Amino acid sequence: MQLPRTTPVFVFVGQKGGVGKTVTATNMAAAIAQETPTRPLRNVLVIDVDPQGNTERALGAEEGGEGSTVLTIADLLLAYRDGFSAEIPDYPLARTAVPGVTLAAGGNALDEIDDELGAAGRATVREWMKGVIELLAPQYDAIVIDTPAAIDALTMGGILSADLVICVAKPEDSFVTDALDKVDSYLLDLADQGQAPPMVMVANEAIPSRTQYKLVNEIITADEFPSLRAGTDAIGAITGKPSPWIAQIPATVHLRNGARNGEPLVIGRRSGTEAGRKLKEMAETAMTIATTRTEVAR
Numbered sequence: 436m437q438l439p440r441t442t443p444v445f446v447f448v449g450q451k452g453g454v455g456k457t458v459t460a461t462n463m464a465a466a467i468a469q470e471t472p473t474r475p476l477r478n479v480l481v482i483d484v485d486p487q488g489n490t491e492r493a494l495g496a497e498e499g500g501e502g503s504t505v506l507t508i509a510d511l512l513l514a515y516r517d518g519f520s521a522e523i524p525d526y527p528l529a530r531t532a533v534p535g536v537t538l539a540a541g542g543n544a545l546d547e548i549d550d551e552l553g554a555a556g557r558a559t560v561r562e563w564m565k566g567v568i569e570l571l572a573p574q575y576d577a578i579v580i581d582t583p584a585a586i587d588a589l590t591m592g593g594i595l596s597a598d599l600v601i602c603v604a605k606p607e608d609s610f611v612t613d614a615l616d617k618v619d620s621y622l623l624d625l626a627d628q629g630q631a632p633p634m635v636m637v638a639n640e641a642i643p644s645r646t647q648y649k650l651v652n653e654i655i656t657a658d659e660f661p662s663l664r665a666g667t668d669a670i671g672a673i674t675g676k677p678s679p680w681i682a683q684i685p686a687t688v689h690l691r692n693g694a695r696n697g698e699p700l701v702i703g704r705r706s707g708t709e710a711g712r713k714l715k716e717m718a719e720t721a722m723t724i725a726t727t728r729t730e731v732a733r
C-alpha cells in the first residue's frame with residue numbers, strides 16, 4: 436500500500452499583484468531549509484508558476500533557457516502530459532544561491548502550458564500539476580509554490596496538493612477581500628469534495644505597532660470567510676489565540692534588497708531584524724501546521 440505523502444506543500448496565493456507573495460514565499464523556503472543548532476540543512480523545492488519568473492532573481496538561481504540543461508516547471512508538466520512520469524524525479528532543476536533550496540522556475544515556457552489549456556482543459560492541467568508535485572515530493576523536506584496574482588489552473592493544481600494555503604495581503608480591508616476573492620470560493624468547492632487544505636493570511640508591509648496588530652485581527656475573521664476556519668483553528672492550537680493571521684511582516688528595505696540581490700533576508704546579515712524574525716517564525720508555524728496535518732492523514 437502506498438503511504439500518503441509526508442512532504443509538506445505550501446502554496447502562496449493572493450489575487451492582487453505586488454503584495455509580496457514572491458518575497459514571503461522565497462524567504463519562507465530559505466528559512467525552512469536553513470540549518471539551525473538543532474536541525475540539519477533541509478532540502479526545499481520552490482516551484483514558480485508565475486511566468487514573470489521573479490523567484491529566479493530572489494533566490495539567485497542559475498539560469499535556464501536556451502543552451503542550459505536546467506528544466507522548468509513547464510518542462511515537467513509537458514513531460515507528465517507525454518507520459519514520462521518515471522523520469523521526472525531525475526530531471527535537473529535550477530540550483531540557487533540559497534543553501535538547500537532548488538528551483539523549478541516558471542518563466543516564458545509557461546505560455547506553452549497556457550496554449551495547452553484550450554486543448555486539455557483546466558481540470559487536466561490541474562491534475563498534471565498535482566501529479567508532478569507528487570512525483571517530486573519524496574526528494575524534498577518541503578515544497579513551496581509561488582503563484583501569479585490569479586487563481587489560474589496551475590495555482591489551483593498547487594492548492595489541490597497543498598497542506599497549507601498562505602494568502603498574502605496588505606493589512607487593509609479592501610486588499611484582504613480582494614486577495615481572498617476567488618481563492619475563498621475555490622476552497623469552498625474543494626471543501627464540498629472533502630479535500631480543502633487549511634488557509635491562513637499573511638499581513639505584509641504592515642506597520643509594526645500594537646494598534647496595527649489589533650486592526651489586523653479586526654479586518655477579517657473566519658466567520659466572513661469560512662475557508663479561513665481550519666487555518667484559524669490550527670493557529671489557535673499552536674498559539675492559544677485563534678486567528679487567521681500567521682504573520683505580520685513590517686515594511687523594510689532589507690526585504691526588498693534581499694529579493695533584488697538573490698539573498699533572502701532570513702539568511703542574510705539582517706536576518707535578526709523584525710521582518711527576518713517574523714518570517715522565520717512564520718516558517719516554523721507553517722511547518723508545524725502542515726506536519727500535524729500530514730501526520731493525521733497517515
Ligand SMILES: Nc1ncnc2c1ncn2[C@@H]1O[C@H](COP(=O)(O)OP(=O)(O)OP(=O)(O)O)[C@@H](O)[C@H]1O
Nearest residue numbers: 452453454455456457458584640685686687691694
Ligand atoms: N515587507 C516589505 N517591505 C519592503 N518591500 C517589500 C515588502 N514586501 C514586498 N516588498 C517589495 O515589493 C515588491 C513586490 O513584492 P513581490 O514581488 O513579492 O510581490 P508579488 O505579490 O509576488 O507580486 P506579483 O503579483 O507581481 O507576483 C518587491 O519589490 C518586493 O521586494
Ligand SMILES: [Mg+2]
Nearest residue numbers: 456457485489
Ligand atoms: Mg510574485
